[in-house]
Amino acid sequence: MEEKNEEIEKIQKLLKEKKLNELRKVINNLNSVDISVILEELSEEIDKENLLIAFRILTKEKAGEVFSYFSTEMQEKLIQNLTDTELKNVINELYMDDKVDLLEEMPSDVVERILKNVKSTDRETINELLKYPEDSAGSIMTTEFVDLKEDMTVEEALKRIKQIGLEKETIYYCYVLSRSRKLSGIIDLKRLVITEDTEIIKNIMETNVIKVTTLEDKEEVAKVFNKYNFLALPVVDKEDKLVGIVTIDDAMDVMQDEATEDLEKMAAMSPKEDSYFATSVFKHAKNRIVWLLILMLSATITGGIITKYEDAFAAIPILVSFIPMIMDTGGNCGSQSSTLIIRGLATDEIKIKDIFKVIWKEIRVAIIVGIILAFANAISVVLQHKSIMLATTLGITLILTVILSKLIGCCLPLLAKKLKLDPALMAAPLITTIVDTCSILIYFNIATLIML
Amino acid sequence: MEEKNEEIEKIQKLLKEKKLNELRKVINNLNSVDISVILEELSEEIDKENLLIAFRILTKEKAGEVFSYFSTEMQEKLIQNLTDTELKNVINELYMDDKVDLLEEMPSDVVERILKNVKSTDRETINELLKYPEDSAGSIMTTEFVDLKEDMTVEEALKRIKQIGLEKETIYYCYVLSRSRKLSGIIDLKRLVITEDTEIIKNIMETNVIKVTTLEDKEEVAKVFNKYNFLALPVVDKEDKLVGIVTIDDAMDVMQDEATEDLEKMAAMSPKEDSYFATSVFKHAKNRIVWLLILMLSATITGGIITKYEDAFAAIPILVSFIPMIMDTGGNCGSQSSTLIIRGLATDEIKIKDIFKVIWKEIRVAIIVGIILAFANAISVVLQHKSIMLATTLGITLILTVILSKLIGCCLPLLAKKLKLDPALMAAPLITTIVDTCSILIYFNIATLIML
Numbered sequence: 001m002e003e004k005n006e007e008i009e010k011i012q013k014l015l016k017e018k019k020l021n022e023l024r025k026v027i028n029n030l031n032s033v034d035i036s037v038i039l040e041e042l043s044e045e046i047d048k049e050n051l052l053i054a055f056r057i058l059t060k061e062k063a064g065e066v067f068s069y070f071s072t073e074m075q076e077k078l079i080q081n082l083t084d085t086e087l088k089n090v091i092n093e094l095y096m097d098d099k100v101d102l103l104e105e106m107p108s109d110v111v112e113r114i115l116k117n118v119k120s121t122d123r124e125t126i127n128e129l130l131k132y133p134e135d136s137a138g139s140i141m142t143t144e145f146v147d148l149k150e151d152m153t154v155e156e157a158l159k160r161i162k163q164i165g166l167e168k169e170t171i172y173y174c175y176v177l178s179r180s181r182k183l184s185g186i187i188d189l190k191r192l193v194i195t196e197d198t199e200i201i202k203n204i205m206e207t208n209v210i211k212v213t214t215l216e217d218k219e220e221v222a223k224v225f226n227k228y229n230f231l232a233l234p235v236v237d238k239e240d241k242l243v244g245i246v247t248i249d250d251a252m253d254v255m256q257d258e259a260t261e262d263l264e265k266m267a268a269m270s271p272k273e274d275s276y277f278a279t280s281v282f283k284h285a286k287n288r289i290v291w292l293l294i295l296m297l298s299a300t301i302t303g304g305i306i307t308k309y310e311d312a313f314a315a316i317p318i319l320v321s322f323i324p325m326i327m328d329t330g331g332n333c334g335s336q337s338s339t340l341i342i343r344g345l346a347t348d349e350i351k352i353k354d355i356f357k358v359i360w361k362e363i364r365v366a367i368i369v370g371i372i373l374a375f376a377n378a379i380s381v382v383l384q385h386k387s388i389m390l391a392t393t394l395g396i397t398l399i400l401t402v403i404l405s406k407l408i409g410c411c412l413p414l415l416a417k418k419l420k421l422d423p424a425l426m427a428a429p430l431i432t433t434i435v436d437t438c439s440i441l442i443y444f445n446i447a448t449l450i451m452l
Numbered sequence: 453m454e455e456k457n458e459e460i461e462k463i464q465k466l467l468k469e470k471k472l473n474e475l476r477k478v479i480n481n482l483n484s485v486d487i488s489v490i491l492e493e494l495s496e497e498i499d500k501e502n503l504l505i506a507f508r509i510l511t512k513e514k515a516g517e518v519f520s521y522f523s524t525e526m527q528e529k530l531i532q533n534l535t536d537t538e539l540k541n542v543i544n545e546l547y548m549d550d551k552v553d554l555l556e557e558m559p560s561d562v563v564e565r566i567l568k569n570v571k572s573t574d575r576e577t578i579n580e581l582l583k584y585p586e587d588s589a590g591s592i593m594t595t596e597f598v599d600l601k602e603d604m605t606v607e608e609a610l611k612r613i614k615q616i617g618l619e620k621e622t623i624y625y626c627y628v629l630s631r632s633r634k635l636s637g638i639i640d641l642k643r644l645v646i647t648e649d650t651e652i653i654k655n656i657m658e659t660n661v662i663k664v665t666t667l668e669d670k671e672e673v674a675k676v677f678n679k680y681n682f683l684a685l686p687v688v689d690k691e692d693k694l695v696g697i698v699t700i701d702d703a704m705d706v707m708q709d710e711a712t713e714d715l716e717k718m719a720a721m722s723p724k725e726d727s728y729f730a731t732s733v734f735k736h737a738k739n740r741i742v743w744l745l746i747l748m749l750s751a752t753i754t755g756g757i758i759t760k761y762e763d764a765f766a767a768i769p770i771l772v773s774f775i776p777m778i779m780d781t782g783g784n785c786g787s788q789s790s791t792l793i794i795r796g797l798a799t800d801e802i803k804i805k806d807i808f809k810v811i812w813k814e815i816r817v818a819i820i821v822g823i824i825l826a827f828a829n830a831i832s833v834v835l836q837h838k839s840i841m842l843a844t845t846l847g848i849t850l851i852l853t854v855i856l857s858k859l860i861g862c863c864l865p866l867l868a869k870k871l872k873l874d875p876a877l878m879a880a881p882l883i884t885t886i887v888d889t890c891s892i893l894i895y896f897n898i899a900t901l902i903m904l
Contacts, residue, residue, distance in 0.1 A: 029659070029660050030660060031660060031662060033679055033680050033681075158645065161645055162646050165642060165645060165646045166646050170642075171641075171642050171646075172624050172641070172642070172683075189623075189624070189641060189645070190617060190622075190623050190624075193610065193613055193614055193617060193623065193641070193645075194613070194614050194617045194618050207481070208481050208482060208483060210483060226704065226708065227485055228485050229701040231624075231683060231700075248683075249681040252677075252678065252681075252704070255704075256678065256799070260795055260799070263715070263718075263791055263795050264791065264795075266791070267784075267787050267788050267790075267792075267880065268784050268787070268788060269788050269791075269792075275796075275801050276792055276793075276796045276801060276802060276810075277801075277802075277806075277809065277813075281813060281816045281817050281820065282820070284813070284817045285817050285820040285821050288785075288788050288817070288821055289820075289821055289824055289825075291784070292781060292784055292785065292788075292821060293828055295780060295781070295784055296777055296780070296825055296828070296829065297828070297832065299776045299777040299780040299781065300777050300832065302776040302777070303773035303774055303775070304773065306772055306773040306775070306776070307769070307773045310769050313765075313769075313772065314766070314769065317759070317762050317765075317766065318759065320758055320759075320762075320765065320772055320775075321755035321756065321758040321759045322752075322755055323755070323758075323772075323776070324751045324754040324755055324775070324779060324888055324892070325752050325754070325755055327751075327776060327779065328747060328748070328751040328881075328884065328885060328888065329744060329747070329748045329751065331783075331881075331884070332720050332744055332881050333740075333744065335719050335720070335880070336721050336740050336744075338719075339715055339716065339718070339721075340716070340719075340721075340728055341728075343715050343716075344727075344728045347712070349727050349728060349729075350728055350729075354729075357729065358728075361728075361733060361736070364733045365733050365737050365740070368733065368734070368737040368741075369737050369740055369741055372737075372741055372745070373741075373744060373748055376745055376749070380749065380752065428787070428880055429783075429784050429787070432780065432783070433780060436776050436780065440776070
């Protein structure tokens with residue numbers, strides 16, 4: 001962190017003193033990711049002119065990379081200040097998937113300007129890519145891959161890679177295509193580099209190709225990366241023709257986004273698309289209010305049930321004071337189980353068919369946990385209130401509540417999955433609300449039975 | 453999925469009919485990950501002898517890969533049934549990091565057998581690697597990287613890669629070392645392949661090397677991968693000598709594990725190390741009971757506060773029925789905020805110094821959300837109970853509870869981070885328990901003020 005601050009100050013100073021030759025050397029020696037972070041931070045402190053100077057001083061290659069790492073706001077700001085020639089240079093340095101991402105994020109006037117400056121040969125590809133559904137493999141793939149032919153020798157293949165490799169997003173996997181551009185095999189650069197020059201590609205390529213179709217959900221694509229440890233994955237169309245590849249950096253972004261989305265859903269929010277600070281206060285409120293309203297109104301049902309037992313707590317007012325403890329414990333037990341199941345489903349470790357194995361496991365865990373909690377609570381109640389009846393009531397309630405809430409917690413996510421809903425919807429808050437009603441019912445019924 | 457089941461049946465049939473030549477062809481054509489999954493599933497249905505046959509039929513290279521993907525139980529079972537020669541072949545096919553992982557997981561008698569069969573030249577390296585602390589970069593790195601010299605030409609470099617590449621975990625990044633084995637630069641294979649043969653490495657290598665030290669936390673290592681989109685990251689010792697590399701597949705495993713651990717902590721559990729089904733019922737109970745006990749006993753504090761207001765709910769029993777609604781809403785609001793902040797901290801988007809920006813944002817969100825909830829609740833209460841006093845009491849309580857719980861929810865994770873504790877500890881369950889007490893206090897004080 002400190003190093004970066006030093007670099008920011010250094011660059012700011014060089015800019016201020018207009019020492020452009022030194023600045024060029026310093027800034028182009030940095031990693032593109034770092035340059036983008038530094039320029040974003042500087043953009044709050046220096047004026048537009050100086051920011052443009054710093055960006056213009058980058059080598060063509062760096063400029064494209066740095067641009068692709070900028071936030072959407074920064075990209076828009078920059079585009080509006082670049083000349084057409086500069087814009088053309090930057091845009092044409094971007095890989096196809098980054099071009100498409102950019103077009104999807106920008107307002108329409110900027111989109112028009114970008115399209116005007118894109119190479120005419122790319123325009124058709126971009127239009128094709130823009131047509132794929134939002135969360136599909138097609139929407140995150142790039143079209144810059146190395147294609148080889150079956151009858152090439154290793155020497156010919158390496159020569160081809162040398163010619164076209166610079167513009168490809170990855171050259172570490174090469175795709176062997178038939179005459180009709182169907183994918184007949186894959187060969188990695190490691191194999192090419194360590195094999196004799198005269199060997200024929202067909203004999204050494206991997207023919208058991210793992211691939212996805214353009215319409216595959218991008219979350220499934222990320223799972224394939226996770227399972228097989230690939231660096232890139234081929235994407236084919238309905239006719240099995242290779243149309244693009246997804247690279248691991250994009251798959252990692254998908255994983256990261258999905259993890260954040262799942263967490264947000266599990267905390268009763270609609271997933272936000274932007275970062276925390278980039279999301280406006282009203283958008284934040286909007287993302288949170290729907291579930292809060294639903295859960296608040298469902299909680300009044302629990303309240304309605306409590307009023308039915310007015311006689312019980314009028315006779316024994318101390319009963320009321322244990323409502324929070326019963327509710328919280330039930331909620332916590334339920335959310336423990338639902339979290340484990342939701343996560344297990346997300347990582348494909350737990351499948352719908354495992355439901356009985358899961359139930360059997362959770363019941364046994366619940367019995368152990370319930371008995372320990374009941375016992376701990378009994379000690380505290382007997383010491384404080386000197387009532388064995390109360391301790392017994394609470395003990396039985398606790399055991400039954402724990403069992404019930406763990407069952408609800410493990411079954412609802414599996415049920416959601418079965419109904420093709422997102423299991424993350426069945427997370428802690430909803431489970432808590434459902435468990436609340438059940439545990440209050442158990443509590444007052446047992447109290448009425450034992451103590452009245 | 454269906455495809456895999458077909459393959460399992462096919463392999464089972466071939467094994468049963470002892471058609472080993474065909475089996476050899478079928479099984480060696482599959483991806484190693486798939487073979488490991490298939491053999492694990494088969495191991496429940498076929499006897500040990502047939503399983504060994506299926507494993508022995510794999511090519512040497514596949515056998516090593518498949519073995520590294522097996523679960524710990526399967527690895528142990530297999531080792532106990534392999535001859536010393538077979539074990540030697542399998543072990544020596546593994547990359548160094550996988551050898552070390554294996555040794556860390558196995559019981560001591562198996563460890564002894566493995567060490568006896570490891571190449572003597574590797575034994576020293578293994579002992580060095582075993583010494584690194586559990587969650588350090590050193591513990592997940594491998595020592596099989598390609599090292600080059602500054603004065604080599606591209607042609608010489610490619611020749612060296614051809615000679616030693618097969619045994620390296622990745623050849624896509626090559627590390628340029630000085631005479632004292634200090635890391636002076638990095639060059640990726642893409643650059644080597646597309647550059648003229650006569651170019652000198654020193655002129656084309658990247659000198660701004662991003663690296664970590666052996667003792668760096670593996671979670672930080674994963675963050676570096678995420679930030680820079682690297683495929684491998686060099687690990688240096690205190691004297692800046694290159695001792696190993698971490699590859700992206702291992703970094704992804706770390707990310708996956710951390711995400712699961714965070715979720716478990718956020719649902720009030722101690723993180724489990726094994727998968728859901730591999731963890732025993734007692735282990736599950738143990739992981740869950742500690743927080744349940746702490747939270748249950750803290751909830752009795754809320755209960756204690758309620759008893760102080762016995763007069764209030766004796767006079768107006770309907771007050772009791774809104775306890776669940778107030779508690780749940782406070783808990784949900786708090787967990788929304790804490791989840792956003794915990795996630796923001798985990799992805800480095802939110803920093804401790806942002807605390808005032810966060811508070812200011814959360815207060816504004818809370819006011820909007822609080823007013824909407826108060827209004828929605830007022831309509832429901834007026835319709836049901838025809839009491840404007842009650843609606844006012846609940847409205848004020850809701851607004852104050854939402855503001856307070858959002859403040860607690862955003863401040864506690866930041867405080868935990870400041871105190872160098874894991875922010876995930878400050879997740880929903882703990883926030884809920886703290887918010888409960890506060891909201892009950894707000895509720896009964898306002899009710900006493902307005903309604904008594």
